[in-house]
Amino acid sequence: MEEEAKCAANYTALTPLSFIERIASVYGERDAVIYGDIRFTWTQTFERCRRLASAVSKLAAVGDTVSIVSPNSPALYEMHFGIPMAGMVLNTINFRLDATAIAVMLKHCEAKIVFVDVQYLQVVHKALQTVVSSSSSLSSWRRPAIIVVEDRLHVAGAGGESNTWNSFLPGWGELVEYEDLLQTGDPQFAIRLPADDWETISLNYTSGTTARPKGVLYHHRGAYLNALVSVLFWGMKEGPVYLWTLPMFHCNGWTFTWGVAAMAGTNIIMRNMETKTVYDLIAKHRVTHLCGAPVVLNTITSAGSHEKKKLPGRVHVLTGGAPPPPSVLSKMEGEGFDVMHSYGLTETYGPALVCSWKPEWNNLPLEAQASLKARQGVIHLALQEADVLDPTTMMPVQRDGSTIGEVMLKGSTVMKGYLKDKEATRAAFKGGWFHTGDLGIIHADGYIQIKDRSKDIIISGGENISSIEVESVLFKHPDILEAAVVARPDEHWGETPCAFVTLKDSASNVSAGSIMAYCRERLPRFYVPRTVIFSELPKTSTGKVQKVVLRERASALNTPLKSASKL
Amino acid sequence: MEEEAKCAANYTALTPLSFIERIASVYGERDAVIYGDIRFTWTQTFERCRRLASAVSKLAAVGDTVSIVSPNSPALYEMHFGIPMAGMVLNTINFRLDATAIAVMLKHCEAKIVFVDVQYLQVVHKALQTVVSSSSSLSSWRRPAIIVVEDRLHVAGAGGESNTWNSFLPGWGELVEYEDLLQTGDPQFAIRLPADDWETISLNYTSGTTARPKGVLYHHRGAYLNALVSVLFWGMKEGPVYLWTLPMFHCNGWTFTWGVAAMAGTNIIMRNMETKTVYDLIAKHRVTHLCGAPVVLNTITSAGSHEKKKLPGRVHVLTGGAPPPPSVLSKMEGEGFDVMHSYGLTETYGPALVCSWKPEWNNLPLEAQASLKARQGVIHLALQEADVLDPTTMMPVQRDGSTIGEVMLKGSTVMKGYLKDKEATRAAFKGGWFHTGDLGIIHADGYIQIKDRSKDIIISGGENISSIEVESVLFKHPDILEAAVVARPDEHWGETPCAFVTLKDSASNVSAGSIMAYCRERLPRFYVPRTVIFSELPKTSTGKVQKVVLRERASALNTPLKSASKL
Known part of the structure; x- marks a missing residue:
């Protein structure tokens, strides 16, 4: 119908970038970021994000991917706004990954700029070398610009190290430090809002440890909506004080990077x-x-x-x-x-x-x-x-x-x-x-x-066993700090539950047998772990137990005939 | 990019209809509507809405407009979901309007169904007669189906009146009562979600009293977003108990008709x-x-x-x-x-x-x-x-x-x-x-x-006077209950402020002169009303003072030469 005029007045792409524009204008004097002794108001954070957007616009083009390897930091927070403000895609990488995994991601997403926290410079260097050496033709891999984030607050002697940056990456040209980069940016940079809210805002690789990593694409619309409904179901009122115990690289901090801005809150940033x-x-x-x-x-x-x-x-x-x-x-x-x-x-x-x-x-x-x-x-x-x-x-x-x-x-x-x-x-x-x-x-x-x-499901004698249910019982045990249960191959049953357990400091005299007895009183018989191993639990950087590693260990305990013949 | 698959799994049109589906499933047993002794749970309300959608689908087509003339009632609330569930456009009409105004709206929007509260049957009847008699050709005006909402709780003797409905509208065929209509509907009706969230959900005529009414079109996307951000800025937590002092016909109750469902609240409905x-x-x-x-x-x-x-x-x-x-x-x-x-x-x-x-x-x-x-x-x-x-x-x-x-x-x-x-x-x-x-x-x-x-601005001697600022001072006067200030034509100044004032019951011995003196102490000289009239204030049904009426009265007080010659 002609009366339905879709125009600038009544249609805008949904984007979380509108949150920071609004909040900088309304609550500009409020603390946006607190990081040790560092404090930035929303006015300052907004300005820093615009400087960042301006600076990266000189290094890459709209639609390009910008990767960052960093623990939580003000810089990492600012990138959640500054990178998309330039129309680019933010790719936050788990800083605990090894060089091989990082290399796979950087190559896969064709990162045009890589920000790296100074503490992770070596691993990123190694990752970049891997990419270069594995690239059959250099044309398919344009060397990304590298920006070093010197976290002066937390890395002892980082200031001194700055002189040695370039030795990490011979041939990569002069490296730029994050704060210096911001100085080159225009604080009045005209933000590029998405033309369509289906435009990509970020790229997050799944933390799956076995398969090749999958790059999950987020759009502005989804980021806007998820941020809003999450603060809504959590009953978050205006002005929350949000502590970053969650790594921001994890689903963009479950979208609370943007949600805290929506609610004009203050980010208390914790590196570790x-x-x-x-x-x-x-x-x-x-x-x-x-x-x-x-x-x-x-x-x-x-x-x-x-x-x-x-x-x-x-x-x-x-x-x-x-x-x-x-x-x-x-x-x-x-x-x-x-x-x-x-x-x-x-x-x-x-x-x-x-x-x-x-x-x-x-x-x-x-x-x-x-x-x-x-x-x-x-x-x-x-x-x-x-x-x-x-x-x-x-x-x-x-x-x-x-x-x-x-x-x-x-x-x-x-x-x-x-x-x-x-x-x-x-x-x-x-x-x-x-x-x-x-x-x-x-x-x-x-x-x-x-x-x-x-x-992760354990199939024993044709019956499904939920490893989570077994773990729930183990967690109630007064001497157990942590527990994870995986399948152990078994000639007779196919699989049986195998528990990996960490004890509390206060625990003494806890045996595998006593833990099994504890489970027998609380679980169906076939749910009870046939094996209990006392061990530290291997974890991903987001705190998820790496069951794939435990499954390998459980398999290595014995190699039953049946499984062997199948493998 | 091919990897970006827009499909049923990852793309849905935003619509407030999703709120009631969700809430009926999660908090089905919670009270949705309380109206005197009447109580409906969310399960019941959801079922009634689906019955309504099913029933109207037999009377009109997707995209048709459905009008309702009614004060707040459970039926009016249900229509906010039931009508759009059938893919139709909800048009709530101010029940305090006269037959002429209602006729203009019904004709303008080509209502295919008109729901009318039994108390407003006569005015709607008159409005429909006006439409019919003013239509040059009957083909341009298909007679809408009329559904009577018998509000048994609030209208004394409504049950008795039901026998006399048809005498109100000769020639309009058998009228159906709302509850009977619901009985004809399928409680399992498959809700029609919008294919595009730009689809129209409702039509609201502005309350402007002078100009021809303008029909404001709302889309599903806007209704969804406005409902969510309104509960958000209001800090509304899950499970509010919302009292309907606001007429629902006013911007669909400022979108709280939908917002209360989003937050799984309870609607306390007040007719007057x-x-x-x-x-x-x-x-x-x-x-x-x-x-x-x-x-x-x-x-x-x-x-x-x-x-x-x-x-x-x-x-x-x-x-x-x-x-x-x-x-x-x-x-x-x-x-x-x-x-x-x-x-x-x-x-x-x-x-x-x-x-x-x-x-x-x-x-x-x-x-x-x-x-x-x-x-x-x-x-x-x-x-x-x-x-x-x-x-x-x-x-x-x-x-x-x-x-x-x-x-x-x-x-x-x-x-x-x-x-x-x-x-x-x-x-x-x-x-x-x-x-x-x-x-x-x-x-x-x-x-x-x-x-x-x-x-409403008053221009006196070339200076702008905000009528609101003058009213703010009058509202502080201990004896004044209500006040409205409009322009009175003036030969010398062009216009001067004219105050219409209602006194409190407790007031005694308040003169126009004492009110002017009160204002002189608190306002610029040219802001002080030159005229003070003690009178009831004419209001719209939403409680807005009808300044257009007051301006007419102020003009009628005298007809200065200059104004007269211009008129």
Whole structure:
């Protein structure tokens, strides 16, 4: 109809870049970033982001990818606005990866600029050398510009090291330091807003450790929506004080990099996760919100009494990334943290399902509450549907709380697709649903509960065993700090549960047998671990236990005939 | 790029219909609607909406307009979901309009179905007769289906009247009652979600009293976004208890019809605005949120002590629709209401600017706080920009808090346009901004303050007088209940301020002269009303004073030579 004039007045692409423009104008004098003794107001942060956008515009073109290898830092936060302001794609890389993995990513996304924290210069150097030597033709690989982020606050002697930067990367030309780069940028840079909100804002590689990494593409629309509905379901009011216990490279900080700006909050940035620092910063800045995987929560509550400090008020904690053991939830609540549980994946911009709490549940015993809270829950307001389907028939499973199927999602906050991987994208969206790869059940009340990753389920004698259920019991054991359960090949049963366990410092005289006995009292017989190994748990940088590594160890324990013949 | 697969899994049109689907599934057992003794859970409301969608699908086609003339009621609430679920456009009409105005609207929008509350059957009948008699050819006007909403709770003897319905509308065939209609609908009706979120969800005629009414078109995307960002800036948490003091026909209840569903709240529906009922319902249902124009707030605080009840907790009030006099804000706060001020127009889905509160303002004297709160403020998170521009040059005015210009907006929650009015749409969006027609200033801190409607400004001796500023002073007078100031034609000055004033019951011995003296102490000399008239104020159904009527009265007081010769 002609009266429907789509024009500049009534149509704008949705983008989280509008958050920082708005907040710098309204709450410009408020602290945006606090990092040790460093403080930037929103006016300053906005100006620094525009300088960054201006500076990178001279080094690369609209649509190019800009990678960064860095722990949490003001620079990393600023890139979440500054890079897309230049129309470029932000690619944050897990700084704990090795050179081989980083090389694969840099090559895959054809990074035109690489920002690197000075502490990770060597590994990135090695990664770049790998790329260069593996490239058959130099034309397919234009050497990216390298910008060094000198984190003067945290890296002892970094100032001195600056003289030696160039020796790390012979032939790469003069390296530029981040702050010097900003000086070359225009603080009045005209922000490039997306013409279409389906434009890519960022690229996040999944943390999968076995397969080739998949590059998940986010668009401005999804980033805007996920940020808004996440602050909404979390009940975040204007002006939160948000502590960065979560690495920002993880789904762009579950989109709270942008969400904190939307709510005119203050970012308390932490470079490394240290328990004492967490309590210190909470007390000092009156922190109101923080995020973390269950393992981070476990670390926080397991802190020694000399590290802990009284909380200054309610501290809202959002957990996700792995199913939280009910015992961890109970402990956090007992310490005065207000825990909300959300579920999501890199492919869903982080939070997708949320365990929406019902007031009537407050009257249940604490343990029952924790069990309810451990469920992954229901969709947030930017998704359209979630269900548990039989992946073969694509029919919903019974809502009986026991039939296992694959958790599937659809809606506006599901990724655009995987970069340069048509096949994987097609597979992920088969049948008009995003296949999460997580196995779960759906309860009669519509709440979804994850039972396992497809590949983590243990099949013993034809029966499915949820490794998570076994772990939940182990987590309740008074002497166990952490536990992970994987399949161990077995000639007779196919697989049996194998538990890897870390004990608390206070534990003494705990045997494998006593742990099995503990499980036998609380689990079906075939769920009980046949093997218990006392060991540190290998983890990804986001705190996820690397079950793939444990599975290898479990397999190496013995090589049963049957498995051997199959392998 | 091929990897970017826009498909059912990762792209859905934004629509508030997703809110009720989600909430019925998660909080189905929670009260959705409470109306006297009537209670519907979200499961029931969802089912009733689907029945409605199914039933209207048999009477009209996708894209058709469905009008309703009704005060607040469960049926009116249900139509906000049920009509768009059928792919039709919801047109809520101000029930206080006369037959002529209603006829103009019904004809203009070519309503295919008209729902009418039984109390308004006669006026709608008259309106329909007007349409029929004014239509040159019957082919251009297909008689709409009429559905009567019998409000058994509130209309005494309505049950008896049902037998006499048909006598109201001879020749219109058998009329159907709303509840009977629902019975014909399928509770499992497959909801028609919009294919594109730019599809029209509703049509709202502006309450302008002089010009021909303009039909403002809303799309699903704007309705979704405005509902979400409004609950966000209001700090509404999950599970609000929302009291409907605001008529739903007004910008679809400032989009809170949908917003309450988004937050899984409970709608306490009030048919008529009665002070005692407001306090009773707040106490009975522990109301947490309500909206109202300043005049509604004034009515609430001016209630007699026998009508008032202690508030059960913080009651959050959102006011807008007219600039709130600081004295009204102070009084509400003094009674324990937590008032937030927002500004918007029919063209912006209601709320557009919000007077974002800064914690440091809490330390100011109460009167200073009220003055700050009376400012219209800054954009919410779904708009892109607001500014005060010179409408001729389209250049921003100085941010000096005194230069007057026109308030202009742009962003995703500005209407699609005016129905069948290309010219008005083009004028409204001239230069890529939505022209609000409101005159205002912008303060150094970026907060916008409305000084007047373009047509309400008084120009005396070449100087602009803001009628709102004069009214603010009058509102502070201890004996004045309400006041409105308009221009009175004057041979010498062109115009002079003319005040219409309503006194409190307690007032005695207040003269026009004493009011002028009161103003002289507090205002520039030329701002002081030259005329003070004691009178009831004519109002629109949304509580806005009808200044057009007052201007006519002021003009009729005398007819100065100059004006007369011009007229």
